[in-house]
Amino acid sequence: MxxxxxxxxxxxxxxxxxxxxxxxxxxxxxxxxxxxxxxxxxxxxxxxxxxxxxxxxxxxxxxxxxxxxxxxxxxxxxxxxxxxxxxxxxxxxxxxxxxxxxxxxxxxxxxxxxxxxxxxxxxxxxxxxxxxxxxxxxxxxxxxxxxxxxxxxxxxxxxxxxxxxxxxxxxxxxxxxxxxxxxxxxxxxxxxxxxxVDLHLFRPTERTPNAMFTLLAVGHLVPVKAQDLIIGALPLLPGVRLVLAGDGPDRAKLETLARELKVSDRVTFLGAVPQAQLREHYGAADALVLSSSREGWANVLLEAMACGTPVVASRVYGTPEVVASPDAGVLMGERSYQGVADAVNALRANYPDRGATRRYAERFSxxxxxxxxxxxxxxxxxxxxxxxxxx
CATH class of the missing domain: 3.40.50.2000 (Glycogen Phosphorylase B;)
Structure with missing residues (x-):
């Protein structure tokens, strides 16, 4: 054909x-x-x-x-x-x-x-x-x-x-x-x-426990991805840090927000990261957070899960079809600072076995x-x- x-x-x-x-x-x-x-x-x-x-x-x-x-x-x-x-x-x-x-x-x-x-x-x-x-x-x-x-x-x-x-x-x-x-x-x-999801490229890596619970956000820094909600949740999440992988027009605005909320010391901007290097960042994080206002089928969710990392995600369009088990992660009750914080706390209170998260992702070859x-x-x-x- x-x-x-x-x-x-x-x-x-x-x-x-x-x-x-x-x-x-x-x-x-x-x-x-x-x-x-x-x-x-x-x-x-x-x-x-x-x-x-x-x-x-x-x-x-x-x-x-x-x-x-x-x-x-x-x-x-x-x-x-x-x-x-x-x-x-x-x-x-x-x-x-x-x-x-x-x-x-x-x-x-x-x-x-x-x-x-x-x-x-x-x-x-x-x-x-x-x-x-x-x-x-x-x-x-x-x-x-x-x-x-x-x-x-x-x-x-x-x-x-x-x-x-x-x-x-x-x-x-x-x-x-x-x-x-x-x-x-x-x-x-x-x-x-x-x-x-490419189960060979995205797989668990050796990791050491983080000194602070580490959230990872992967995606373009644009309004629809709403990384500002994650930064805004940090004052409600003491002892939690955020790593942002991606670049885009919202970067300056997000940096300003982090300074205004006095959480700059807990936010790291990596800039654009090649896909082949994302596995290390997924593996090092304790959770991936996706706070988008729109998503069809967000590949980053399965990529993180394939690396053994559970997710916190907004309840939009196809995302509930991806995050359909406690082994996968938690869906936000609402898209707000508080909604992100509540979902992160819910995940931490009932944190899944990372091997179970990987096995969940294996269903999506x-x-x-x-x-x-x-x-x-x-x-x-x-x-x-x-x-x-x-x-």
Whole structure:
């Protein structure tokens, strides 16, 4: 089976952690030996690589073609237009990707199916491309693409159009499946296939007890991740420290909050940490805390558990499906300073055996997800072949 994976959420040489969850799922699918894939992962166009342009300059430095883990990846550029860009993004994305996809076909990779990730603008663009190249389409919903963008009228119309045009829709948790069905998509075409965890990469390490109970937060420092709630809980948690792994626009604000609350001496900012190095930080922590306002299926939860570290997490979307046992950790009663503190105290009062936490994570290998994808893709292709035969 030949598939074209299409998404702006895919790592590149300049941003190796960007969309790594899409790459990880694809790597396990290709490792089955039943799928051959090429990736088209468009990147925003920017004219300069000068460092003063920050993140945009990193996009400009990304390669146009690369091979990652044996998979060929193309990074065509697409224009991003300020202010009006959100409504035009799907069409601009599709138009930029057409030549790259046509080139793949000309070179002999006439794929059977488009495997698209993230509904807006990626999934909508993929629906346009599927119609243009006359290929079946499967779109994976991952979180804010379904929980946030449908709040805007025109994106909602386009997302609904794409979802109904797709041959099948995958969601990474049951809560997102309910949201997609609520858009009017036939429930029979929406399948929940949760993310897995790399149990070899993320595994327990030798550790020594911490002098202070250590919380770890992993993720971009952005408002949706709400690391401020964890810092705000520290005055209520004497003898507890926080380590933040990640970088982003909220860093200065979080540093200021820590100073104002007089807990700076108990907060450590690590900056961005490569995924391969996260295992040591998970293993050294006593608990991972995730206080997000939105999450589809948060990979960091399973990564921490696979290292034997239980979690404290907000009760949003797919998270209760991940944290479904005392061995896994504790869900917050509310997203507030007090809610974080209460959940941390509840975990400390009934702290699970770290071996049991690891065994819980072992239930979430990628095998079931890979098998589910293979079955779904085969069904889509058989249905398409049946329609062509009838025609």
């Amino acid at each position: 030949k598939i074209l994976t299409f998404s702006t959420l895919f790592p590149n040489g300049e941003k190796p952690g960007h969309g790594i969850f899409v790459e990880t799922r694809l790597r396990h699918l290709v490792a089955s030996g039943q799928v051959e894939s090429r990736v088209v992962a468009p990147i925003p166009w920017f004219p300069s690589t000068h460092p003063r342009f920050g993140n945009w300059a990193r996009f400009a430095r990304a390669p146009r073609h690369e091979v990652r883990h044996g998979i060929q990846v193309a990074h065509p550029r697409y224009p991003v237009i300020p202010k009006v860009g959100m409504n035009l993004a799907p069409a601009l994305l599709a138009q930029a990707a057409k030549p790259a996809i046509a080139r793949l076909i000309d070179e002999g990779f006439d794929f059977d199916l488009i495997d698209a990730h993230y509904f807006y603008p990626d999934g909508v663009a993929a629906a346009m491309l599927g119609r243009y190249f006359n290929k079946p389409l499967v779109i994976t919903a991952r979180g804010s693409d379904i929980t946030l963008f449908p709040q805007y009228a025109l994106p909602r119309k386009m997302i609904t159009w794409a979802a109904k045009r797709a041959d099948a829709v995958i969601t990474v948790c049951n809560a997102l499946r309910d949201e997609v069905v609520a858009l009017g998509v036939d429930a029979d075409r929406v399948v929940s296939l949760r993310n897995g 990628w095998d079931d997800t890979t098998d589910g994808q293979l079955r779904l893709f085969e069904q889509v292709l058989l249905r398409r072949a049946g329609k062509l035969a009838l025609a």
